[in-house]
Amino acid sequence: MSKKTPQAIRGTQDIFGADAEAFAFVVETFERVRRLYRFRRVEMPVFEKTEVFARSLGETTDVVSKEMYSFDDRGGESLTLRPEFTAGIARAFLTNGWQQHAPLKVATHGPLFRYERPQKGRYRQFHQIDAEVIGAGEPQADVELLAIADQLLKELGIHDVTLHLNTLGDGASREAWRAALIDYFRAVKGELSEESQERLEKNPLRILDSKDPRDKPFLADAPKIDAFLSEEASAFFAAVTSGLDAAGVKWVRAESLVRGLDYYRHTAFEFIPDEGSASAAALGSQSTVLGGGRYDGLMESLGGAPTPAVGWAAGIERLAMLVGAREEEPADLIIVVEDDARVGEAIGLIGDVRRAGFTAELVASGSPRKRYDKAVKRGADVILSLRAEMGRGITTDNPEADVLGVLGAYR
């Protein structure tokens, strides 16, 4: 490595070849499925004023307090590279008068940035697909949002992940549950892991997620959200689950599934690989492939009117890992110029072929004698070789290939 060449930034990736094809397959499939459900495409800025994230995610969250790429621009304003989509979309909903379109179903995808230690399925610049339904307070919105997620995963060929579903209740239910959890765990604080002792102050719901063996004995008897649900909240959850059943979306109840961000209410969910499955092995410790929930409280934190909303996001890199490497498609035609005098002829011909809608590649460099072999290695339906002597220069394993029609005179 030359001293003069700068290295790529830690946690960024240069995606190429079969991996890039897998990435593109995820995005293309998402675009197709999103149209099926009539989610509207939106393009969002990659950066926002820092307060957009600070206010919506909460100053104390890990994301805001230590994972954001924030900087002052030349005018002295603090800006931040988006660490997630939802806050920016909520801001746009308020500043652009998108209320008039409510309930608004939108979808987007693109890069996000988080200053974290990279590991399997986790990067500093990563990419997500994202779907949100804004201004819809009824459980049917949750159901539709989960149905699109479920169909997307199936169309990607991912069948060994399951929807883990929970409810956090409405604001009052959630607060009562939270208080009960704090009481419960505080009583045994000394026996909890260091992490959980800290979580007790910052984010007590997260203790339920703990993998530490010291915490495990206390988890089973911890207070359950179901005991604190208001009548409305529990009716809401029942409507979501029966809607999922009607839609044919398989799910399991996950009582310890919580969200780190405070703005979540009611439905919370993650699609997680089944234990022992190929997808579980492919993802390592980053088990969640798609996650989200209802965030009825968010708009108010940004100064808007109370607005119900649900959404999810999924990591494209993680989905691409489950899809597996995909080979680039071979060309319909490769033209090999074995005689440099015929390069002009080749350029004209390949233009005709491409305008006719076929994929075509030209091999006209390197040792003329090795060009044909190079073409064979790359692979194509049809290889046309232009040599010094005239004569048949076409080889194909597929005599029915449509591209042969364009090549009439060369047969």
Add this chain to the structure above:
RNA sequence: GCGAUCAUAGCUCAGCUGGUUAGAGCGCCGGUUUGUGGUACCGGAGGUCGUGGGUUCGAGCCCCAUUGGUCGCCCCA
């Protein structure tokens, strides 16, 4: 922020307990062979062994630091 582990050619790796000019396969470039053919052979380019210090008569190999990769904790998609 914490921990583990790795870093030799474009790629995948070898390099014995530290000992002369650092190797292989693949790939790349050129040539020969074959001549409708993913063949075989010959040759070539390409490495200050991630970087910087140190120990030693001598370091790719040992020590320290640093950067980066990989994996885990935290957190999260």
